[in-house]
Amino acid sequence: MSASHLPGAPGARPIVVGVDGSPSATQALRWAVAQGALTGQPVEAVVSWEYPTAAAWTASGLFDWAADAADILRAAVAEVVGEGSAAQVTQRVVRGHGASVLVDASADADLVVVGSRGLGGFDGLLLGSVSQHVATHAHCPVVVVRATTAPQPASAD
Amino acid sequence: MSNSNAPGTNVSGTHVPGANVPGTPGAGRIVVGVDGSRGSKEALRWAIAQAGLTGQPVAAVISWDYPVTYGGRWDVPDWDDNCAAVLQRTVDDVLPAGSTVTVTRTIARGHAAEVLLDAAADAALLVVGSRGHGGFTGLLLGSVSQHVASHAPCPVVVVHVPEPSGAADTGPAEVAE
Numbered sequence: 001m002s003a004s005h006l007p008g009a010p011g012a013r014p015i016v017v018g019v020d021g022s023p024s025a026t027q028a029l030r031w032a033v034a035q036g037a038l039t040g041q042p043v044e045a046v047v048s049w050e051y052p053t054a055a056a057w058t059a060s061g062l063f064d065w066a067a068d069a070a071d072i073l074r075a076a077v078a079e080v081v082g083e084g085s086a087a088q089v090t091q092r093v094v095r096g097h098g099a100s101v102l103v104d105a106s107a108d109a110d111l112v113v114v115g116s117r118g119l120g121g122f123d124g125l126l127l128g129s130v131s132q133h134v135a136t137h138a139h140c141p142v143v144v145v146r147a148t149t150a151p152q153p154a155s156a157d
Numbered sequence: 158m159s160n161s162n163a164p165g166t167n168v169s170g171t172h173v174p175g176a177n178v179p180g181t182p183g184a185g186r187i188v189v190g191v192d193g194s195r196g197s198k199e200a201l202r203w204a205i206a207q208a209g210l211t212g213q214p215v216a217a218v219i220s221w222d223y224p225v226t227y228g229g230r231w232d233v234p235d236w237d238d239n240c241a242a243v244l245q246r247t248v249d250d251v252l253p254a255g256s257t258v259t260v261t262r263t264i265a266r267g268h269a270a271e272v273l274l275d276a277a278a279d280a281a282l283l284v285v286g287s288r289g290h291g292g293f294t295g296l297l298l299g300s301v302s303q304h305v306a307s308h309a310p311c312p313v314v315v316v317h318v319p320e321p322s323g324a325a326d327t328g329p330a331e332v333a334e
Contacts, residue, residue, distance in 0.1 A: 005203070030178055031179065126307040
């Protein structure tokens, strides 16, 4: 039995947090930053992106999905820690499905933090598919954080 | 338009942004579900380590309910006593010697998910194992863990059982009922 993954254990690995611009993901980032301050672990905020399944190959070059994801991540970090302190959170933009990106990242993390639901889904959904998948398959403990206010309906885009 | 009336979110009005982040002064207790399974032991271990950093008390909660097939003709086991023994043994196994963390023990009758959600109403954090004694071999996320992750008003930590390193693993049951 390993004692790894425990808060405050020596040789701590990063706290990974999934960000997608949703209210619960931003609260997850807030939780992760506070936990990192408590334990001294680095915080790694990850945003993922994929080409929409409906995008034709001819149109795929018209929009910079990676840059858009990076903007969402940067804005969330700025909201949570402030522009001046953004450097304390490592920001990673990864192409892939959110669930598999976070499960992969969990292999080298002590904790993965996710919002209870992202921008997808429908009104009334309590636990999104990505959060559920990560809670099921992660290689380390997973924290599911709820938005403190009712989620806003997803805006177009 | 919103899910503010959905189960589990009805107390959101009592929460202010950031109130549940770790290290908040005066934050509530850390509630952890215990059933004697390996997952619940790891959950308690995680909760105690976290409480050692935050100074919060840990509330270890175990629940029992009458089996649905229960008839009136058998000798009735003392479910409360059984639970108390499992809880005691789990805390004794996990709490490090000399730990200053306060661990309270609660035994409640009811479905585990319901009992944990009730206990989490004023908690800063709810910690559960990824699966308990129920279910089947290969199950990765138990129904109780999934239910509380969906409905708890506070953040929920799901702690997985460490993968066996070489030694044969016979399943989640470690403490006989």
